[in-house]
Amino acid sequence: MSTVPNQTEPDHSASARQIDSRHSIGKLFEFACWASxxxxLIVLLVLLASVGYQATGWLSWRFVTSxxxxxxxxxGLLAGLVGSFWLVSITALMSVPLGVGAAIYLEEYAKPTLFTxxxxxxxxxxxxxxxIVYGILGFTLFVRMFGLPKATYAVSLGFTTFSLQLPLGRSIIxxxxxLTLLSLPVVIIAAQEALRSVPASVRHASYALGASKWQTIWFQVLPAAIPGILTGVILAMSRAIGESAPIAVLGAATYIGYVPGKFKSLSEVVTQPQKLAAAPFDxxxxxxxxxxNWVNEPKxxxxxxxAAGIVVLLAVLLLLNGSAIFIRQHFQKKIRW
Amino acid sequence: MQTFGQLASSPSAASGSRLEQLAAALPKFETRGMNFFYGTHQALFDISLKVPQKSVTALIGPSGCGKSTYLRTLNRMNDIIEHTRVMGPVLLDGKEIYSPDVDVVSLRKRVGMVFQKSTPFPKSIFDNVAYGPRIHGNRNRQSLVEIVEKCLRQAALWEEVKDRLKDSAMALSGGQQQRLCIARALATSPEVLLMDEPASALDPASTSRVEDLIIELKQNYTIIIVTHNMQQAARISEWTAFFCQGRLVEFGLTKQLFTNPVQKETEDYITGRFG
Structure with a gap:
């Protein structure tokens, strides 16, 4: 057997070797992906475990509510929690309409010129x-308003009147x-992507029924793009709520003895609602x-x-993302291509 | 070339049927020597065609011959594409539809369209049909309910969906989706229905339902249909226009055009397809 020269034998083993090496490269690749x-995941787990371990005993209901x-x-974290809540709410109220509006203009209306x-x-x-660059910009633009002299204006909202001070100073607004400046690009880009992913056939079908451009955008394109837009908004808001650098540059207080609006208790929200209107300027x-601030304390x-504060922040982020994913799923269920 | 263009622009004279002349006297749509450009590329050359009303006119021809482009000039859907240009009159009931005082919105309300690929909106069946009337200002719930039922009945879809009007239209089968799109187009009560290969993506059973529907609808609507299927054209249309390389080669009664075509090209195309 061994004396008979066989032409196919070496070829066969060569291709077998090749297959073997392809197999081992495949295994290696899979392992590399698995390892990464x-x-x-392990880094995240270690981080969570160490923070959670440090926070035990310090994380309490009293800590969150005082x-x-x-x-x-x-x-206590109450002032920060309420402050962050106000910040994110107002940021969302401003950046979502502005961002989606800009995205609609860029995607649906703007001609593809060099300028656009x-x-x-x-x-x-x-x-x-x-x-931090946005922080510096915000400080010049909103806090100091280029050194505008201080003035107070009475603003009437119908049910209540409050005084508006300009420049805005180190206020929530x-x-x-x-933070709106900071999150706008993310919102715009996500909304653009979402609008672009709506099939052209939907637009054409709407036009063919005699819908005008704004009707097509408002009744067909925008509802179909909502899940994608929401994803971008969630990302942007999560980033905004975790930002400390721009807020620090603005000169937000690290220690403060009251919540925005200077509410003494939760019941005051009902009994003295006019404080709500003043809160954004606190x-x-x-x-x-x-x-x-706590991390920098020597004690x-x-x-x-x-660590307890970090756990609360993570929980808030998780809650925010979770509810947003829930809302997105709800919208997506209605839209199936 | 010149003589060919002249021939093509006077197809009725070429076949000269009495019936044809009668129908041509009252055209729904008329184009006279119309040219169409995508940028610098000319897609349609000197198209003169009178589309008779309340009948089915089929546009046939090889791929890229311009029949779909011609169809889309009739409800100005080509306006959506940048750098397109129409030259020459396009008349609906004798009125130029490209004149500046014509509102595209009201034109498209009168001239409905059904696409090759069914394109239901990602909304409920009811909202799909009600969308047209709603955008044209109908806010009356009761009247919308009536319109939706009427149009779904006309599109022979009512019995299949009457219990699930609130369900997503995307859950319907391909054939049902296409009939829904026809119902949706009918809901704005158009005078003309443009159909761009409405059955080409459907199975034979759904195709025959859509064909029956078209025959049914021609009582009240002027229908212009683009089709690659010659048997289909022969089955459902009274009139056929044969396009080739952006030119209208021949137009006439379907029976006549299929059995006794005037132009050599038409004969080649028809016989080639039939084997």
């Missing part, structure tokens, strides 16, 4: 600008405007800023307080 998944005190035992291409490119660039602090116990 687990590395990131204002910050002077002693470590009196540390320039704008598109710049929006993509703006999404990558460090947040100035912070929210800054000084404020935010959760990430309080955490940052060891404040590290645990900070």
């Amino acid at each position: 998944t687990w590395v990131s 204002l910050d005190g002077v002693k470590v035992q009196e540390a 291409r320039f704008i598109r490119l710049n929006i993509a660039n703006l999404a990558g600008v460090p947040s 100035a912070g929210a405007m800054t 000084q404020f602090t935010a959760v990430p800023l309080q955490i940052y 060891q116990e404040y590290q645990y307080v900070a």
Whole structure:
């Protein structure tokens, strides 16, 4: 057998070797992908575990529901939580209509000229600008308003009148405007993508029925794009709620003895609703800023307080993302291509 | 070339049937020497055609011959595409539809369209049909309910969907979706229905339902249908226009055109397809 020269034998083993090596490369590739998944997962788990471990004993209902005190035992997150809530609400109220409006203009109306291409490119660039730059911009633009002399205006809302001070100073509204600048590019880009993914056939069918351009956009394109737009909004708002740098630059207080609107208790929201209108113009602090402040305290116990704050922030983020995903799913169910 | 164009622009003179002349006297649509451009590319050359009313006119011809482009000039759907240009009159009931005082919205309300691929909106069956009347200002719930039922009945879909009007239209089968699109087009009470290969993506059973529907609808509507299926053209249309390379080669009664075509090209195309 071995003495008979066989032409096919070496060829066969060569191709078998080739297949073997392809198999092993395939295995290696799969392992590399598996490893990268687990590395990131393990890092996350270690982070969560260490933060959770440090926070035990410090994370309590009292911690979440009381204002910050002077002693470590009196540390509280309420001012930051309410401040962050106000910030994100106003940011969403401003950045969603502005961002979606801009995206609709760029996608549906703007002619593809050199100028609109320039704008598109710049929006993509703006999404990558460090947040502290936005903080500095917001400080000049909204907090100081280029050094405008202070003045107070009486603004009537019908049911109540409150005084509006310009420049806006270190107020929630100035912070929210800054965060709006920060999140606008993300919202615009996501909304553009979502609008682009609506099939042209839907637009054509609508036009063919005699719908005008705005009817087609408003009744067909926009509803079909909502799930995609929401995804972008969630991402942008999650980023905004976790930002500390621009808020710190704006000069938000790290310690503050009241919640925005200076409410003493929850029942005052009902009994003195006029305070709600004044709240956006109050000084404020935010959760990430309080955490940052605690981390910088020399006392060891404040590290645990900070950890407790981080756990609360993560929980809020999870809640925000979870509810947003739920809403998106709800919309998506109605839309099937 | 010149003589060919002249021939093509006077097809009725070429076949000269009495019936044909009668119908041509009262055309729903008329184009006279119409040219169409995508940018610098000319897609239609010197199209003169009178589409008779309340009948089915089939537009046939090889792919890329311009029949779909011609169809879309009739409800100005080509306006959506950038850098397109129509030259020469396009008349609906004798009125130029490309004149500046014509509102595209009201034109498309009068001239409905059904596409090759069924394109239901990602909404409920009811909202799909009610969309047309709604955008034209009908806010009366009762009247919308009536319109939806009437149009779904006309489109022979009512019995299949009457219990699930609130369900998503995307859940319907391909054939049902296409009939829904026809119902939706009928809901604006148009005078003309333009159909761009409405049955080409459907199975034989659904195709025959859509064909029956078209025959049914021609009592009240002027229907212009683009089709690649010559048997279909022969089955459902009274009139046929044969397009080739952006030119109208021949137009006449379907029976006549299929059995006794005047132009050599028409004969080649028809016999080639029939084998």
